[in-house]
Amino acid sequence: MNSLPIWLLHVSRTERITPHMARVTxxxxxxxxxxxxxxxxxxxxYFPRPGQSRPLLPEVDGTTxxxxxxxxxNxxxxxxxxxxxxxxxxxxxxATDSLTFDFVLHRHAGPATRWAMAAEVGDCLGVFGPSAYFARPKPLSASLAEADWVLLAGDDTALPGMATILESLPAGKRALVLAEVQxxxxxxxxxxxxxxxxxxxHRGAAEPGQSEALADALRAASLPEGEGFAWIAGEAGLVRRxxxxxxxDRSMPKSRIEFSGCWRLKLTQDDAPTPEDLAEAQERLAEAQAQTS
Structure with missing residues (x-):
């Protein structure tokens, strides 16, 4: 058995669920x-490079x-x-030993979009996780359970996470969703x-990450009374704002906000972190240490 949750999986099904999102199993x-x-x-x-039938990943055994x-x-x-x-x-x-992922089909296609648009049954993809190495200091389910109400806000990239959170909520839990799509x-x-x-x-012709519709909707939103929990995901700069x-402006404690910059305007995960990225990482580390101390 592998010591790390790293494996090669194969496509068993693909479908276009909206004009700009593909689902791959x-x-x-x-x-x-x-x-x-x-x-x-x-x-x-992990996506294979052109000409590769599978992503070139190091071998994993019981001691890796x-x-x-x-x-x-590297x-x-x-x-x-x-x-x-x-x-x-x-x-x-x-029942089918399968995982499903939803891919936003970006206008300016990167490697993930290109792969998802061309994916066929049998194609190979590398997956690392879920892993305790990347686990939250406090389980998300615990934060959701403690809250009187839940706010979920994000762009297209946030929809899969939103959907899984909403499916986990019990009957009667108050939930508000602000979702931006094209x-x-x-x-x-x-x-x-x-x-x-x-x-x-709807951002219409505006480029993803350059619309203020989501931020404006949040500023205008009437939030319920009681102890809330906010989950925000999308373009990193917008998420920070x-x-x-x-x-x-709302006096919500940082401990009751989960935020994730799923992507960065004009940058990818292959690019070096910006000063804002590094500051965010330091803040996340400080919050994690505070929660575990």
Whole structure:
């Protein structure tokens, strides 16, 4: 058995669920016995380079540790090394040993969009996680359970995480969703037992990350009384501005806000972190230390 949750899975199904989102289901023997215990569970996906039938990943055995694996991964020549992107598991089906991921089909296609648009049954993808190495200091499910109400706000990239959170909420839990997509045809139905109010925002011809519709909707939103919990995801700069609004203007404690910059305007995960990224990482580390102390 591998010491790290790193495996190669194969496409078993693809479908276009909206004009700008594709759903890909992956399966493999390594998923036998796998269980998904938390909503918004993120993993790393590894995409093969052109001409490769599978992503070129270092071997893993029962003694491989994370540091040595990453050293071996970084030693792969750059033009052969797989592209890595972070994604949320949309669904897990233990009956078929499969994981499902939703891919936003960006106008300016990067490696993930290109792969998802061309994916066919049998294609191979690398997956790392879920892993305790990337676990939250406090389980998301615990934060959701403690809150009187839940606010979920984000762009297209946040929809898979939103959906898993909403599916985890109990009957009667008050939930508000602010979701930005390109057009009405990109809206998706949410399945939940919660008392849900959804506001869809359409950016139209505006480039992703350059619309203020989501931030404006949050500033205008009437939030319920009681102890709330906010989950914000999307373009990193926009997420930071929305979080500052909740903290500075709504007096929401930072401990009751989960935020994730899923992507960066004009930058990818292959690019070096910006000063803002580093400051955010330091703040996350400080919050994590505070929660565990």
């Amino acid at each position: 992956l399966t493999g023997d390594d998923l036998r016995g796998f269980s998904l215990t938390e909503p918004d569970q993120q993993v790393k996906l 540790d994370l540091m040595s694996w990453y050293q071996a991964f 030693a792969v020549p750059e033009d052969e090394r797989p592209w890595m992107r972070s994604y949320t598991i949309r669904a897990h089906d233990p 057009e009405a045809a990109d809206e998706q139905p949410f399945r939940t037992a919660a008392d849900l109010t959804t506001t869809w925002l 929305m979080r500052r609004h909740l903290v500075d």
